[in-house]
Amino acid sequence: MDSKAGVLRLEADRLSDLFGALQEAGFEIVGPTVRDGAILYDRIEKVSELPRGWTDEQQPGHYRLKRRNDDALFGFVVGPFSAKRFLHPPHERLFSATKTPDGGVQFEATDSETPRFAFLGLRACELSAVAIQDQVFLHQDYVDPIYAARRNEALFVAVECTVSGAACFCTSMNTGPEVTDGFDIALTEVVSDEEHYFLVRTGSDRGRTIVDTLQLNAAEDSETKAGQKRVAAARESIGRRLETDGIKELFYRNQEHSIWQDVARRCLACGNCTMVCPTCFCTTVEDVTDLGGAFAARDRRWDSCFSLDFTYANGGQARSSGASRYRQWITHKLASWHDQFDRSGCVGCGRCITWCPVGIDITEESAKLRAGEAPGVTRNEQ
Ligand code: SF4
Ligand code: SF4
Incomplete structure (x- = not known):
């Protein structure tokens, strides 16, 4: 002040x-x-x-x-x-x-x-x-x-x-x-x-x-x-920290890291993190009709990159595994948002941490990825 x-x-x-x-x-x-x-x-x-x-x-x-x-x-x-x-x-x-x-x-x-x-x-x-x-x-x-x-x-x-x-x-x-x-x-x-x-x-x-x-x-x-x-x-x-130095490159370098499989074993793909996030903006449109066929409407509602249908196109999903969906969400927030909007997509409010039913923590997963680059830590292909 x-x-x-x-x-x-x-x-x-x-x-x-x-x-x-x-x-x-x-x-x-x-x-x-x-x-x-x-x-x-x-x-x-x-x-x-x-x-x-x-x-x-x-x-x-x-x-x-x-x-x-x-x-x-x-x-x-x-x-x-x-x-x-x-x-x-x-x-x-x-x-x-x-x-x-x-x-x-x-x-x-x-x-x-x-x-x-x-x-x-x-x-x-x-x-x-x-x-x-x-x-x-x-x-x-x-x-x-x-x-x-x-x-x-x-x-x-x-x-x-x-x-x-x-x-x-x-x-x-x-x-x-x-x-x-x-x-x-x-x-x-x-x-x-x-x-x-x-x-x-x-x-x-x-x-x-x-x-x-x-x-x-x-x-x-x-x-x-x-x-x-x-x-x-x-x-x-404030005790929680997110190390942001070189974070975009960190995520881009590690698209095939074993951490994504590890998160997928815990993540329910419920989409809570995207719903509570004050910056997530994705929507879908759906058409609704009455049973008599006299009325139809087009609605827009929030969507989530955690839903299976989110990347449905031409008969298949681009991101069918939970691992790829979590990787997409966190990579967009902390890395590709910089390319798209010239800043981070995360403001550090902590909502996605609190309201994740299994307590997956964006700061912890990010820190694990950073630590996982240390010598001696193995990587898997997805
Ligand atoms: S901490 Fe970041 S990613 Fe999580 S809900 Fe807040 S703004 Fe969104
Ligand atoms: S809130 Fe947690 S369990 Fe639900 S999709 Fe997000 S990371 Fe996965």
Whole structure:
């Protein structure tokens, strides 16, 4: 946090004023809330829906909610949902066709109203993931109209991490925990026995307009430092690492390594890792009809490189083994993404580690591959 950048102070019991200002400006708030035993992003209307006093415990293949010993509203890291679920929804109807009484067919493009989301609580790594999806959906030859419409309306109220999770490795990917760009408003929560407040910064004119309505006072230097200290402590506490030096070449050199067979013995090819990943973007289209033959529609839904049908073409699958599917996923994330988009496809959020039912860990598999290149380690052909 840059203490010279006009940091303001918002009392925690006035967070409802920020909710009001966002709603007054026509935004639907999407923020963290406790649902189904996890902290998920969902549409929320009141501060009371935030996970006050909750934190998350994460390990490979493990997620549990736990009580904190304070009233922190953002004292956890990231859950299974990300902004992707709202900007690039899991299921969208593209168009439909209905038989008319005179035997013709009427086509209808889906023209639903574009929601105006204010994302509350996105972390630094999640803002990086949005920037990656922007690159995929907005800055290539083809602009995705569904994503573009939602993204253009979206406002981001980010929150800096003051705790880290055991699956986090944003520091290896240079994506966090400090919120430095891609935000309209950034909050840092300071909670102690004596006080509970937020440090507030703005990163865009839209964010400034909202914050101006709150008429906040400037934060004291000591208050700003208290926030910085908490974010620095979160940075220090991140124990997981991904060595990124020469990582593209590492994966390209090892397409036939025995590690892929080893992962395939554990991997269920369930695709969870791709569903929870905030940067994975693949979709498929499917046509649906009613039984009477009077209605048909084309839908788009998220797909996964772990599904057998994903590479089906001309009567066969290009990647029929589990080994080749896992290799494809991790190689795309950490290596070929660099060729395609000039950066890594991973922001170090750790979701694929936590939500893999068998605890397969992208950092560990990558480290094993690196170690496997050491003299004396054998390689197999697949
Ligand atoms: S690959 Fe895993 S750690 Fe990296 S961005 Fe995707 S879910 Fe997060
Ligand atoms: S790595 Fe884990 S989450 Fe991904 S497909 Fe395999 S079992 Fe499922």
